Amino acid sequence: MPDSPIQRTAMACGLALWALSFTACGGGSSAQPQIPRLSPAVPATYAGACETLSDTLASLPNTRITSAALVAAGSLSVGGQPVAEHCLVTGHMFERTGPIDGARYAIGFEMRLPRAWNGRFFYQANGGLDGNVVTATGSFGGGPLTHALHQGFAVLSSDAGHSASQNPSFGRDPQARLDYGYQAVGKLTPMAKEAIRRVYGKAPDRSYIGGCSNGGRHAMVAAARYAQDYDGYLVGAPGFNLPLAAVANIWGAQRYATVATDPTNLSTAFTPVERQLVAQAVLDRCDALDGAVDGLVQDTTACQAAFDLSRDVPTCTGARDGSCLSAEQKAVITSVFAGATTSGGTRFYASFPYDPGLSGSGVGFWEFTAPLALDSGAVGIVFKAPPENPVGFNGPAFSLNTPVDTLYEYIHSTSLSYTESAMSFMTPPNPSQLSTLRDRGAKMLVYHGVADAIFSVDDTIRWYESLSANHGGDASNFARVFRVPGMGHCSGGPATDQFDVITPLVQWVEQGIAPDRIEARARGAGNPGGVNAEVPGEWAPDRSRPLCPYPLVARYGGSGSLDNADSFVCR
Incomplete structure (x- = not known):
């Protein structure tokens, strides 16, 4: 069965016709109003x-x-x-x-x-x-x-x-x-x-x-x-959903900290070599799903069903050497990609897809540096009501030691002076x-x-x-x-x-x-x-x-x- 509204429209129009003209049936439903075309700008x-x-x-x-x-x-x-x-x-x-x-x-x-x-x-x-x-x-x-x-x-x-x-x-x-x-x-x-x-x-x-x-x-x-x-x-x-994403990123950092080999360096939880290992495993499993073995995974949705971190990446039987992941690492990485949850298991932010781009250098910054250097100040000072005192604020300590449930409460908090929560002033009202x-x-x-x-x-x-x-x-x-x-x-x-x-x-x-x-x-x-x-x-x-x-x-x-x-x- 088709699993999205646009795919259902595609089925109704006929897949061959859809491939030729994506817009052919888009406005044909009686549920769709006539949309005016705006006139071109004049120089x-x-x-x-x-x-x-x-x-x-x-x-x-x-x-x-x-x-x-x-x-x-x-x-x-x-x-x-x-x-x-x-x-x-x-x-x-x-x-x-x-x-x-x-x-x-x-x-x-x-x-x-x-x-x-x-x-x-x-x-x-x-x-x-x-x-x-x-x-x-x-x-x-x-x-x-x-x-x-x-x-x-x-x-x-x-x-x-x-x-x-x-x-x-x-x-x-x-x-x-x-x-x-x-x-x-x-x-x-x-x-x-x-x-x-x-x-x-x-x-x-x-x-x-x-x-x-x-x-x-x-x-x-x-x-x-x-x-x-x-x-x-x-x-x-x-x-x-920036406040939610910031809390989710901090939650991920707390998870990664449990498998970091160097407590002062969060990136040792999932090193560049290990990220390249997983990226290659994703390619091996998913590259051909779009009809071409070319170093790109175009069919992202199919890849998530095809790839299994536990099965497709070797599990270390000894020391970590870049050719495998420990069982503990796999558990943490799987949880992070599945999406952040409260202590009670309620998911509050989306999952992340596995993609060969996991090997990119920017991934390491967002996963291991941003939670301590950026998300901490955003959540603690910009999103919390009332805010933490910026003087002496310790970002890494705030991120690694504050329970996720408390962080989640911060982004929904208000006070007499701060009358709108972060989830109000930072997010679009009724975005759908x-x-x-x-x-x-x-x-x-x-x-x-x-x-x-x-x-x-x-x-x-x-x-x-x-x-x-x-x-x-x-x-x-x-x-x-x-x-x-x-x-x-x-x-x-x-x-x-x-x-x-x-x-x-x-x-x-x-x-x-x-x-x-x-x-x-x-x-x-x-x-x-x-x-x-x-x-x-x-x-x-x-x-x-x-x-x-x-x-x-x-x-x-x-x-x-x-x-x-x-x-x-x-x-």
């Missing part, structure tokens, strides 16, 4: 002196413009291609003093406004705990190929209401928490659109928001809270109910690395299944998820991780062309956007693969080069 130009924009924008509400300057063509580049001349505007919104810690706060931002503007606005949602106004290029996960600024968008980037020097101590300020969670987007959006109107003589015709990791979370939260403000939502590796977004013609494009070790692709698929169930059994007419086999968190791993997801999203929103496949390439030697050192040497340096909309899988067509996307079909 405009700005011919004035960039330096005068400080005066033009001086009266923006709750805003102080700090600088405006010309950026010459070629000063920035992406994928070896120069970015055109544009104006750079910087400023702050809602400057204030925190009532609890006495610290200065503001929502810092920069906007980059092209001379030749394509009529579109892109809100660049940034990652981690924010705190930095990174260069407003409109970049996204994966290897650099293009970005929104390069394509002529007006782009905004912000620090989400605090400075990097305040990470994670900004969690002491109740308003800074809310700005970080969702309110900075709500405050910056109307300001940016009004600034664009003043500069170009019209507001943006089409608006997009996107990012990866916490940036993907921002975009998904915006889809739920600000569905009227954006026409396209570009959602990469979304940490939309997006009819407002759908009915106005907006679209959501999601991509997620299968080997992501911090935000599980299984959690994203579980959300998408729920979204489909709540929208007539098929959400593919307004939202699609693209899994990236082998890719870690946002990029990297033995993967084809260089792709353009902005162009297909714009085509979907403004032309009604739904993305049936997105071509992705490896970043091997000579790649102008930077080399991914984890691309296997036996691959062509520019190997390409189609990324397929879930639940479809890139399968070898039976002939043609294994390094060419044209040899693969989504079915």
Whole structure:
């Protein structure tokens, strides 16, 4: 029996027809409303002196413009291609003093406004705990190929209401928490659109928001809270359950600590050599499931049924030497991949799929460093009400010694001063109910690395299944998820991780062309956007693969080069 709403639609349409046209039957059900197509953006130009924009924008509400300057063509580049001349505007919104810690706060931002503007606005949602106004290029996960600024968008980037020097101590300020969670987007959006109107003589015709990791979370939260403000939502590796994921990662660290050979080095619980051993075992069991033995596991779902850690990886009979795993290691790894649970056995975060990308270097960081250095401060200071005192806070001790049930309570806690829990201000309300977004013609494009070790692709698929169930059994007419086999968190791993997801999203929103496949390439030697050192040497340096909309899988067509996307079909 088919096991997902889209697979059930595929069966109804006929598998052969589905392979030819993913959208053929997507809107045929009487349960699916007619979705309007939004009109294309119309370009405009700005011919004035960039330096005068400080005066033009001086009266923006709750805003102080700090600088405006010309950026010459070629000063920035992406994928070896120069970015055109544009104006750079910087400023702050809602400057204030925190009532609890006495610290200065503001929502810092920069906007980059092209001379030749394509009529579109892109809100660049940034990652981690924010705190930095990174260069407003409109970049996204994966290897650099293009970005929104390069394509002529007006782009905004912000620090989400605090400075990097305040990470994670900004969690002491109740308003800074809310700005970080969702309110900075709500405050910056109307300001940016009004600034664009003043500069170009019209507001943006089409608006997009996107990012990866916490940036993907921002975009998904915006889809739920600000569905009227954006026409396209570009959602990469979304940490939309970030507080739960952070607690799950700490729980995993506590499990790994029980098998670490060096108590001061958590990575000795599951070393790079041992992770490579498991990655190869996954390949041995699953590589051919998509019709090609090529170092990539495309059929992720089938692989989880085919691979068994206990059976397929040797169990050590003596000392660990990289050729085996101890029975204790296998028990811990199995539990971590199955998903975090409370002490009573209730699962509160998703499982993680086995994938050859487990060998990627980023996996070790997220599994063994982040729980002690990043998740500890996030849970203890930003998500807990009231927060821990940042002075003298010991992240490793907090993570390794706090019971998981207590951590779980922290992310749901409130107090007189901290009136919203982390699960309120950090996550999208009713994420599986997006009819407002759908009915106005907006679209959501999601991509997620299968080997992501911090935000599980299984959690994203579980959300998408729920979204489909709540929208007539098929959400593919307004939202699609693209899994990236082998890719870690946002990029990297033995993967084809260089792709353009902005162009297909714009085509979907403004032309009604739904993305049936997105071509992705490896970043091997000579790649102008930077080399991914984890691309296997036996691959062509520019190997390409189609990324397929879930639940479809890139399968070898039976002939043609294994390094060419044209040899693969989504079915």
